[in-house]
Amino acid sequence: MGKLSKLLRMCGFDADYYKPGLNLENIKNFEGEDRVILTRNQKFKKYVGPLKIYFPEHDDPLMQLRQVLKEFQLADKVRFLSRCMECNEEIVPVDKESVRGKVPFYVFDNYGTFLQCPKCRRVYWEGTHVEKMRDKLRRVLE
Numbered sequence: 001m002g003k004l005s006k007l008l009r010m011c012g013f014d015a016d017y018y019k020p021g022l023n024l025e026n027i028k029n030f031e032g033e034d035r036v037i038l039t040r041n042q043k044f045k046k047y048v049g050p051l052k053i054y055f056p057e058h059d060d061p062l063m064q065l066r067q068v069l070k071e072f073q074l075a076d077k078v079r080f081l082s083r084c085m086e087c088n089e090e091i092v093p094v095d096k097e098s099v100r101g102k103v104p105f106y107v108f109d110n111y112g113t114f115l116q117c118p119k120c121r122r123v124y125w126e127g128t129h130v131e132k133m134r135d136k137l138r139r140v141l142e
Helices: 002-010 026-030 042-046 061-071 105-110 128-141
Strands: 036-038 052-054 092-094 114-116
Touching: 002 061, 061 128
Parallel strands: 036 052
Antiparallel strands: 092 114
């Protein structure tokens, strides 16, 4: 589910990934949040509570993304690259000069628009990797 959470973030959705692993006890910590739990762990079929739990069928994270977007009617709500892929915060535009020394020289010299995560300070720009990500997303949305 870790790869799926990153793909959901790539699409602009608030997607936490609980690395220690959920169980029927600690899942109760999320009951006050407006979240859907995505898991393939069948033991959660026993869960009775206010949280919605969805079980993606596929092993492939891109197919899981397609399923989630369809199940929750999210395809038209995608905001590509509006969240940090690492820590899930919304990224914000920053002045080019503020990223000098934080990105490779070539990137600084050849790109004019930068975004940054206010929490982890990771810097984003629309390089060739972004076009590859857009292509992945286009295939999922087809």
